[in-house]
Amino acid sequence: MKTTDNILIIDLEATCWNDRPPRGQESEIIEIGVCLMDAETGKVSRSEGILVKPQFSKVSPFCTELTSITQQMLDDEGILLEDALDILRAEYDSENLTWASYGNYDLNMLQNQARRFKVDYPLSDDHINVKTLFGELHPTVRKSVGMARALGELKLKLEGTHHRGVDDARNIAKILHWCLHR
Numbered sequence: 502m503k504t505t506d507n508i509l510i511i512d513l514e515a516t517c518w519n520d521r522p523p524r525g526q527e528s529e530i531i532e533i534g535v536c537l538m539d540a541e542t543g544k545v546s547r548s549e550g551i552l553v554k555p556q557f558s559k560v561s562p563f564c565t566e567l568t569s570i571t572q573q574m575l576d577d578e579g580i581l582l583e584d585a586l587d588i589l590r591a592e593y594d595s596e597n598l599t600w601a602s603y604g605n606y607d608l609n610m611l612q613n614q615a616r617r618f619k620v621d622y623p624l625s626d627d628h629i630n631v632k633t634l635f636g637e638l639h640p641t642v643r644k645s646v647g648m649a650r651a652l653g654e655l656k657l658k659l660e661g662t663h664h665r666g667v668d669d670a671r672n673i674a675k676i677l678h679w680c681l682h683r
Contacts, residue, residue: 504540504599504627504629504681505540505597505598505599505627506539506540506541507537507538507539507540507546507598508537508538508540508598508599508600508601508629508677509535509536509537509538509589509593509595509598509599509600509601509624510535510536510537510538510600510601510602510670510671510673510674510677511533511534511535511600511601511602511607511611511624511666511670512534512535512602512603512607512666512667512669512670512673513530513532513533513534513602513606513607513610513611513666514530514531514532514534514568514570514664514665514666515528515529515530515531515610516528516529516531516555516558516559516560516561516564517561517563517564517567518561518563518564519561519563522558525557526557526558526559527557527558528558528610529553529555529556529557529558529582529614530553530555530582530585530610530611530614531552531553531554531555531560531564531568531570531575531579532550532551532552532553532568532570532665532666532667533550533551533553533585533589533666534548534549534550534551534665534666534667534668534669534670535548535549535550535551535589535593535666535667535670536548536549536667536670536671536674537593537598538674538677538678540599540681542678543674543675543677543678543681545671545674547593548667548670548671549667550665550666550667550668551580551585551588551589552570552574552575552578552579552580553575553579553580553581553582553585554575554576554579554580554581555575555579556581556582556618559572560572560575567664568662568664568665569662569664569665570665582614582618582620583618583620586615586620586621586623587623589623589624590623595623595624595625596623596624596625597625598625598627599625599627599628599629600624600625600627600628600629601628601629601630601631601673601677602628602629602630602631602673603630603631603632603648603651603669603673603676604630604631604632604633604645605630608628608630611623611624629677631673631676631677631680632645632646632648632651633645634677634680635651635676635679635680638680638683639651639654641654642654648663648669648672648673648676649663651676652672652675652676655675655676655679657672657675657676657679659672660672
């Protein structure tokens with residue numbers, strides 16, 4: 502796989518429930534956390550959380566407790582998924598950069614949502630699964646662990662709010678930088 506000088510790191514948050522979704526609702530992207538990391542230095546030059554207004558679901562109290570994202574935030578500041586994906590293309594050159602996520606959830610969710618809403622998939626085929634890579638490279642863990650545990654293993658602080666895409670993307674960047682320099 503080609504690795505570009507800058508790597509786009511994506512972390513999605515989606516509507517979720519403590520149990521099954523209510524009738525007629527489904528899991529949808531509500532935040533695209535994104536940051537641009539220099540592969541050599543690990544420096545994050547840009548990051549943001551793009552709030553996305555869900556079309557077929559509402560934010561549950563469980564989801565708000567987990568992510569801190571409220572339905573009101575999405576009603577006030579959220580944009581359509583198609584517009585959010587256009588931001589990735591226009592402002593982050595997402596179709597030409599290697600990109601990374603922690604696990605395959607984000608890859609699968611973006612592909613599924615692009616199909617569901619009949620919009621063009623915005624990312625390149627060059628994807629790094631940081632969760633798998635970390636498990637392969639860490640001398641003692643040697644298995645899949647969550648992002649918070651991976652940070653702990655590296656003696657790095659989890660910064661920001663866990664399960665906020667914008668903060669998780671920056672935390673994933675720290676783990677990815679460690680991996681790239683092993």
